Amino acid sequence: MEIVIVFIALLLSGGVSFFIKNGKKGGIITLGGQIVAGIFSLLLCARTSGGTALAVLNFFYVDGLTAFFLFLISISSMATAFYSLWYFKDDENTGFYNFLFNIFVFSMYFVVTVNNLGMMWMAVEITTLSSAFLVGYRNNKTAVEAAWKYVIICSVGITLALFGIILFYYTGLTQAGIKSLNWTQLNAAGNFLDPMVVKAALIFIIVGFGTKAGLAPMHNWLPDAHSQAPTPISALLSGALLKVSLYAIIRFMIISSKSVGFSFCGNILGLFGIISLAVAAFFMLVQKDIKRLLAYSSVEHMGIISMGFYFGGKTGVFGALFHTLNHAAAKSLMFFSSGVIIKKYGTNNMHQIKGALEVLPFAASAAFLGMFAVAGLPPFSIFMSEFTVLYAGFKGGFYFSSSAVLVFLAIIFGALIYHFSGMIYGKKPSEMFRIKESLGITVLFGVMLIVLLALGLHIPEFVNTLIDSASNVIFGVE
């Protein structure tokens, strides 16, 4: 029943906040909605993470994998709501924003919980449509341009994915005689599916959802959207949305694994993954816009995740999923803290930001530490997950691709530290003075950093079970 409550809560908060002009009030309502939804979805996780799948009125289906992504979405949506409350605290008529925010989160919840793949497809499309206006929220030239590209490119991708889904349905119908798109049924009939059709379908599905997941070379909408969207939305985009569309891919991967094995899907993901890493590495080196930089780093991390699936094995998948979690946390932190800096300096251009450490000590140090976390330095958790992924690579004998990953990671680290040390250090502009930072935000940063640190030093039990049950679902272990 929790699911229903989740959705109701989101719809309610969305509907109510739509009519509230005051930014603060609307934000609070949205936050409330997120918290209620978050709590209930966490309850859901608690119930299902043990590996017990439960279906609600044959429409929703929640198992370990879902639980993992529910956890992801709920955490990041709550954090983002809290942040956007601060971000829009002194703006007026943010009703539309809050409404869309809720719808956006709603659709993401919907994607991961719905059983019918067609509906899932639709939900993914809705995430695009609802976030389109959020991306174009500032309604100036660049924002609209970004939004346009976002909608067009993602819709194209999604449409292709639909073709793949139809192929799936076709083979399900002809080979196994299933007249439905329910994941559970298709999965059950996985062995009967025609491998060639499945492969053909997978191509379209991976490219389609991969576009939304920001895998190169279909990633081009991502930096534009991230750089133009309001900072909370950017955080939500790379924190949750990318993963959600990855979730879609994973679902199909599971079905197909029965007939064509993991390797097929894995290889394609690996191809895109390595391309993503390369693209990210080189574009980050010569980046000027801080949010674009972070966007490319998201591309990079999606690349690492898909490399995890490429390397495969329990280790690889574990690493990939764990990395998903870490990246959500770290990247949200990065967007939040750099958002604070941007707000203060009034520019995204990193060459114009200097000496942030003297102006905003807390935010700047949070950004700096977060940067090290994102770059995958121990003792932060991303190091652990990257290490796991790489280990899977070396163990699986993918020496070259793993070494390539290492090299790209080194370049990316260089790019990040190069840009950030330029911003954080140096002399502050003379006209700027140190200002008092909002306590709540500082605490938020602190908490996120501690989470990253803690995950890095020791993986807590519940996270472990969460990931394990998710990977059990992937490997079809009952």
Add this chain to the structure above:
Amino acid sequence: MKITVIILQAVLLIAASPFISGFIKKLKNHIRMRKGAPLLQPYHNIVKLFGKDETISKDSSYIFRIAPYVLITTAVAAALLSPSFFPSFQISGTGDIFVIIFIFALGRFFTALAGLDTGSTFGGMGSSREMFISALAEPAFLVSVFAASLAAGNTGISSLLPGGVFKISLVCSGLAFYLVLLAETARVPVDNQETHLELTMIHEAMILEYSGKSLALIELAGHIKQLVLLSLLVYIFIPVGSGTGFYIIKIVAVAAVTAIIEVALAKMRLFRVVDYLIFSFVLSLAAVTAFIMGV
């Protein structure tokens, strides 16, 4: 008993050392058809200098004052450690020939500092060049000894003493050592003790500010060092005969050769010295190679 002998021979060596310089000077002048200063002139100089008052620079510090003492100490210590008139008597437990080299380096270190201490440009120039040449001389110095000790199987002085038999390796290394010796004792073709021409002098430039007893000490140290190096040369690289008599003969012979060389050659330009020293280094390496080939 033993210790007294050792000290005695050290004293003897010290006493004898100025004579060698005097001898070389005399011989040089002879060859140049001049009368030249008497054989014992170096002693006269030292005594005279001890008799003089001393003037030191206001700018200088205690480094300038103690440098001569350190220098003479190192020289005397080297004299104590190195074999001379009674080679069978050695202080045990004072390491090997490398130690002697390092001890000389200590003395040089302080002289160079003293050269800089007065703040005069000559001093600086002198110490710079001195350190330059010594740094380049070091490798040849060490490797030539190395080659010799490969035969002896040990770098301990006492085990080096018996010397090998004449072999190409020994000759090469001996030659290298001798070239280094010329450089270390500020002789032509590396340096010229007789000139005080501003731009050519090296060792002299460094000690230009000294007078009185300090200068005496420095000069004495120079003589001692020269004799020590000579004795090392004759003991290690010239394995003919043994006993004090032979020792003295050999020393005199080498000194004579040195004199002839000083007359025959002209001083090199500073940067030609590099080639000179590199040559001796290569020579010593050749010695090692020759030894390995067993010739």
Add this chain to the structure above:
Amino acid sequence: MESFIVDWRLSFDALSIFFGFVILLVAIPSWVYSIGYMQGLYSRGRIRFAKILFFFFILSMLLVVFSSNVLFFLIAWELMSLLSYFLVTLDSHEEKASRAGLIYILMTHVGTTFMTAAFLIIYSYSGSFDFIAFKETCLLLPSTIKTVVFLCFVVGFGTKAGLIPFHIWLPYAHPEAPSHISSVMSGAMIKIGVYGFIRFVLFILGVSELWWGNLILVLAIISSVGGILYALMEKDLKKMLAYSSIENIGLIMLGIGGYMVFIKMNQPLLAVFSLAAALYHTVNHAIFKTLLFMCSGAILKTCGTKNMEKLGGLIKLMPVTAFCFLIGALSISAMPPLNGFMSEWLILQTLFSGALAGATFPKMKIFLALLTGLLALTGGLAAACFVKAFGISFLAGTRSKKTETANDSGWTMKAPMIFLTGLIFIFGIFAAPVFKVLIDTVSSVSGLNSGGAAFTFNVMSLAPRNNSTMSLNSLLLFGILVITEVTIFAVVKIITKKRTVTCAHTWACGYYRTTERNQYTSTGFSKPFRVAFSFILMPSRKLEKIRDSHYHVKAFKYEVHTKQFLNEYFYKPVIKRLFRFAEWSRKLQQGSVHIYIGYIFLAIVFLIVFLKRF
């Protein structure tokens, strides 16, 4: 995935205890020193921040040496790099500092990347991160994999240790850091790289090829000669010290390379000696380099500059610092009977004995002879370098107004200096007991016996072959030097009782007196070396006349620069190419949505065409 749960247990074996000792030996004096040093240079908050960082930095180093698990090791290692990075960039508003930090963290990260690769390769065989498990696995590794791992380790640990050609971060990071940090970095942190090398290459991977050792020896000797040459060219005091750190690391690695070589030449005894000598030099270098950095820090604090050309005559203004620096300089240029001499002599001895022992390796004989020669060259250059350093900055008259304010700093800064100066004497004079301890350390860790090295009280007799009798008693040597000194001094005093000593100005070739204008400069001092080694240093000079009329030249402007070979011909081009390529690659994303859709289209088509390949 239990395998990735880090096991946080510590392990204390002889090696790690030794390095822990070295770290503390450096850290505690620096801690005391920092109290006085940072006062007045930084704001209060920053000082507190720095102290906390410093503490954790030391802690992380200790964790590195005491960790018994590779993952733990790696985490501590990176923590160490990170904290030291923050310390290097402590005065963060300085452009130079942040740049230095950037280069530093980049290089270390490259190193870490290689290390990680090596670890993962081994782990993919062993399946456990425990050191023992690693050790066992490494016995079974195929030789090619072994070589790869070895090379990775060389790069990884070489970078941290500052071995040429991975050294470029060192001369930036050490001078820019606050002096107590530079002393810790130079004294302790780069030694952690050495520790890692010893631990992983020597004792876990194991030496399996002769050329490994030779490679290390070559790198080591290049580092020592190159390092000291660049040091000689420097006129920045701290930068000079940084370069000399490279040289000393080279000497240490010489000992380690010796170990590797002798193992393959099956001379276990020599191997033990060699490694022990290396460790000995490690601790010695820790002592005197820390001391020297402290002294230069004191100068920097009172004079506000570390440029030798602007110093001079400090010996009268800050006698204590001057004395400490003098002792440090003597020791680092291997003057008997100080500790630097002892360890360098030992390294020489082991190389030499190797040449004796390797009867079956004629080529090695020549190689080792060459090494000995170059080592001697290093010694000579080091002496020159530190004569210059001390002579120019402490002796003669002052060279600029900056030194007027100079004075000896407070006790919190003086005490640690004096303490370390004392240690220099102790470690020099009581060499044998120290060396004995080190021999035991090595033999206990490596499991090779150290018989044949007989140690009576304070007489260390190196007996690589039993028939040799050569032995060195450092106390006796010291005694001889002191006694002769005293006697001579007495004698001279007696002789020249009646003689007076008058003071006058230095003769200045007819000028009134010597001024800072016509004193010898550090650049001038190093001129001959610059000319002689121009093939490495590639000096470039600029001479311009500032004239007010055609006939009268008012002033001369003379500049000379030496190029960093590797920077010029390797690092800079690589970086530039990387950036150029990146700039080029941006063309792929010109902002046209059509092209973006085109990419999707191409992706589809590509996959359709190559479907069978996947």
Add this chain to the structure above:
Amino acid sequence: MHIELMQYGVLLMAFAMVAAKRFSALVTSFTIQSFLLFILTLSEAIKTGSTQLYILAVLIFAIKVIGIPVFLGRITKKIKVPDEMGLYVNTTLSIIIAALLSGISYYFIRNFLPSMEKEAGIALIIALSVTLIGLFIMIFRIKALAQVVGLLIMENGIFLAGASITGGIPFFVEIAVSFDVFIAVMILGVFVYRINSLFTHIDVDKLNELKG
């Protein structure tokens, strides 16, 4: 038999759109294409007599044949932009490429899905080629509206696939998809408005502020 005819007609329309220079022509041929799809569904419905398909047919008629064309027409009226939609490649070349695309889809289906029975195969080939042609139009037509239509064409192609090879994917999915398309078009239309008002043109290729 007439089903194949319809399918070929759809393909033909796609080609017509490729050939089209002016936007109105594009919309017209899109309408016809949608109408053909409507006929297809209707006949399917008559054959099977399932109410779902009837409803679906009605829906298609409402949305794709009436709704969207009208909406597009109103937009074109609202924003006074010249009717030509810029071509990157001229008509002849476009048609050749379109033919090539059909070739690719033929190759794809025949080589990789040989197991498929014949008519389904043909339908799929047509569907795929229509989809790819839609993609092609999106790539090689400059104006924003053209891209919208291109998206719709892709949608049509996929719908064709769904309808013809599977006899209609599950009912509510179809509904959802159609509504989804409708919303998408609406939103895109809004953005076209915005672009027009901000840039005073709808040449998407001029939207290249954000790059690199």
